[in-house]
Amino acid sequence: MQFREIIRQALYSLGANRLRSALTVMGVAVGVFSIIGVMTALEAVNKSVETGLTSLGANTFQIQKYPATVFGSGHRRNQYINRQDITYPQALVFRKTMEGKASTIGFMLSSQANQAKYADRTTNPDVVLTGGDENFSASNGYPIEKGRNLTTNDIRYATNAAVIGSELAATLFTQGENPLNHSIRVGGEVYRVSGIFAKKGAAFGQSQDNFLLIPITRYLNHVKESGSINITVEASSRKTYSRTLDHAVGSMRITRGLTIREPNDFEIRTNESLIDSFRDIERAISTGAFIISFMALLTAGVGIMNIMLVSVTERTKEIGIRKSIGAPQNSILRQFLLEALILSLAGGLIGAAAGTATGNLVALQFNLPPIFPLLWITISMAVCSAIGIGFGLFPAWKAANLNPVEALKGK
Template sequence: MFIKENFKMALDSIFANKMRSFLTMLGIIIGIASVIAILAVGNGAAKEITGTFSDLGATTINLTANDSDDSNAALEQEDLVVLKDSIEEIQYISPNQQISGTASTEMDSRQAVVSYGTPDLQYLSQTMSSNLIHGRYFNQIDFDENNSVVVIDTDGAEALFGRTDVVGETLSVNITQTRLDLRIVGVVEGSFADMQGAFDADQIPLFMAMPQSTVGQQVPQLAGMNSVIIEVEDTEQIEPISNQIVRLLELRNDAVGENIYNARNFLQALDQVNNVLSLFINFIAAVAGIALLVGGIGVMNIMLVSVTERTREIGTRKALGATTKTILIQFLMEAVILSLIGGMIGLTLGILLSNVIASALNIVPIYTLGSVGLVLAFSTAVGVFFGIYPARKAAKLTPIDALRFE
């Protein structure tokens, strides 16, 4: 009954001065709306970013080697064969090598990015599609026999020949002042046709792939490999397989404890990205939360004004038997209710605002029970903290001094 009466008196006081109460809550409303919107949109954007990257390489391992003798041959083709034969969970494995050059035909000449690796490169390349439109990808025979073959995409075929079905045609590629005459064995789906409208067609490089063995034979300085892409079957296997790869290579090459090999899986990088994004989002939310402190100061100021205006009322209540504790709880509850009402309005406004922003950015806002509960708890704490001083001031008034107040 005691709490119910104080609650009713607090509400009566708040609604008796609606405009003043609203202005008092405004800082809290803005602060909570900002924090909720930032957290929801930020978490949604983070999930979108990490989800996209995860889809691209959630089962990918990037194997690198740093040879102590500064040799370019830190990894050998035999190492790749042993890894694939020894670890059955490995689906694809290929060097991750690229170099720029100039591709030429009788029709045109364009800048090109040449990727080279094993036949598994078809499924591991991040610059070329694996979807064949014409012909085939270079195979193990091409790799073993160092055949001068190449796979290009439809964008390159259109640029160099004016058509896409160019299997059997030849082109030349100049790499590090070495000319390679190559026969086209396949054409894959183009990946950059949608960029034609934003850039001049001549500014977009062509993309092609060829056997690493062919590049190494004709351009010896490119024969070595120190970076390899490996794809495993699922993400649950990726961490133990990464460790197994390193141990196997160290044992095979008598390099235990030399830290030459590093198998870094994508999930490790993804965790770092998540940590950075979370830190950034929480920092921005904390900055927005400063408005809550400003709102709390507003609550304290208005409650002090309320105490001054209601001094005679306090004196009358004390003269009729109200205790110091009763007065303290009455004014403290009023401050808390102001903060809670502001918190609920801010929460509603924050949800609406985050949905509008997320819709404009084409992402899905993410609301967590923890963040909503934390924000509302913080708004309550603001009411308690900034309401204590005015409530104590009101409670300490003596009946005689209060009744004399003009």
């Protein structure tokens, strides 16, 4: 029998039991969907992490109260919550002790979900209000596009000057309108726009341009009296990075009054620590996805074997007739193997398509271009082929070795 005829017979046999075939296909699709969806989403997040790390320069690190991510029990989370805030006076002492040991040291303190108003225009309540010093722009990689940066006098006298992000400027002011020296209102406070930051783009799916920067002293006096300061330290070069980091840890321990036996009660956030945190999350999610996929595909493989055994039983007379008129064993073997392979590959293709689409929904949230996980799709198709052949081999062998006389009797 020609291979094309074997394919036609296999498709006809599967089509004769559409519901049973569809349920078997969906079992394979679920397993492939889980792994493709997760891996596509992780690839999207991974690219977002790489983009987001540009917010910390190669020679920059941050000192803050909380780690970048917190895993573990409630006791461990309480450990961070119960830490003393890094206060503004402490930050000033830290800067004094680090004189000559770092290129720039900037302070910042932020609050989320603010609404900005100008004239009759109002933003969504998603504006970030940041209190910072004159070094915020340099230490956090925010160049000024128009106007001026905050000055030491703005910080000393807690002026109402504000430098706004490009997205906030585009929302509040019409095209061609110059925002400089105009007053905007946020949370009952009025700020005069002194400058506009250059566009920075999104990181981790969040805009980095929908915010306004005001003097940290005004923030503490008029917005929020308490809060933990984030300190951004920039080393003068990559060669001095490690030395600057060591000096910063020592200086912060002295500033916080820690003894030699007490552990650090603050966190150092570096590009490496962010990558390590993401890798921990990635490994945990990947492991879970592999376990789910393995169980789903194993169940689907058993389903394929079951449907093929049932098919052999139902088609005993058909097999007997074919063998009685000279059909070779390998022809029958190939047909039943092909039916199992078609079921498995059909499920794999459906799962891969659905998983890729779902993963790209995550990529869309991170403002990333569409992702096509060719490697994982190829691996999934290879695994589906192995499942189809592996679990279809016994039913196919059983069909090929039926005694034609007994098969014609329907036994």
